[in-house]
Every structure is written in C-alpha cells, then in structure tokens.
Amino acid sequence: MNREGHVGFAMLITFGLLNIFKITHENYLFTAVLIVLLSTIPDIDLRLEVAHRKYTHNILASIIFGGIFGLIFYYVSLGFLAGFIGGFSGAFLHILGDLMTYMPFKAFYPLSNQYYSMKFFRSNNKAINYMLLLSGFSMMVYYLSNVYSP
Numbered sequence: 001m002n003r004e005g006h007v008g009f010a011m012l013i014t015f016g017l018l019n020i021f022k023i024t025h026e027n028y029l030f031t032a033v034l035i036v037l038l039s040t041i042p043d044i045d046l047r048l049e050v051a052h053r054k055y056t057h058n059i060l061a062s063i064i065f066g067g068i069f070g071l072i073f074y075y076v077s078l079g080f081l082a083g084f085i086g087g088f089s090g091a092f093l094h095i096l097g098d099l100m101t102y103m104p105f106k107a108f109y110p111l112s113n114q115y116y117s118m119k120f121f122r123s124n125n126k127a128i129n130y131m132l133l134l135s136g137f138s139m140m141v142y143y144l145s146n147v148y149s150p
Helices: 003-020 026-048 059-075 080-099 126-148
Strands: none
Touching (some): 003 026, 003 126, 059 080
C-alpha cells in the first residue's frame, strides 16, 4: 500500500471504532490523529534503504515504535500511554494494510516466523489506495460531524 492507502486505512479503522463505540473525549481524538499520522512509520525502511517489510513490518517493530513514541511523549509531558498507543497502533494498522497486498512478509514475528499475505491487491494499485483515502476521510468527517454537530 502507498502513503495514501495507509493514511486512509488508519482513518477508516480508527474513526470507525470511535464512531461505533461513541467515544467523544478529546484525548481519544488526539490519539486517533496520532495513530493516523504514525500509520506510515513502518515505511521508514524505504528511507533507510534496508530490506522492505523485513525489520519494520512486524509485531515486534510495532511494540518498539510504540515504546519510542511513548518515551518521546512522556518526556514532552503528553503522557507515555498516548505515545505508545499512537506508535503501536499506527504501525500495527500499517501492517494490517500491507497484509492485504501480494507481497508476503513475517507480520507476526516473533510470534510466528511464517510469511503471510492475503493477496487482495497490488500495493501500488492507485484505485485501491485512493479509495481507502476517500473512505477514511469520509469516516473521519462522519465521526466529527456526529460528535461536534449541534
């Protein structure tokens, strides 16, 4: 999936859950935005020029990203938990999105050393990626209009 697909998928899931459970507190909205912003963090492997989907696309990496952002948020007085949830969930949703593509990878490492892929679509499929972005944006607008409309 590309950046637009990951951001859209994260918005769709995150704001969908907030809507389903009728969660309206500002702290959760802040955390939801953080999750969406960090949903592309596993693709840092592309910038670092290391093997794609090898080191940064698994459960262990999600926990590490959560820990890193938890510590950053702790030291800037925003709270460890918000940073951890944002980092972990953003990375985890990224992995779930990539599982739908053709390229298999060890998504559940270290729990499983097996390669997984649902093979629904190619990661560079522009139609799917923009459909996810539009769907996610629509879900966010729907949620915000339900929460903040008079």
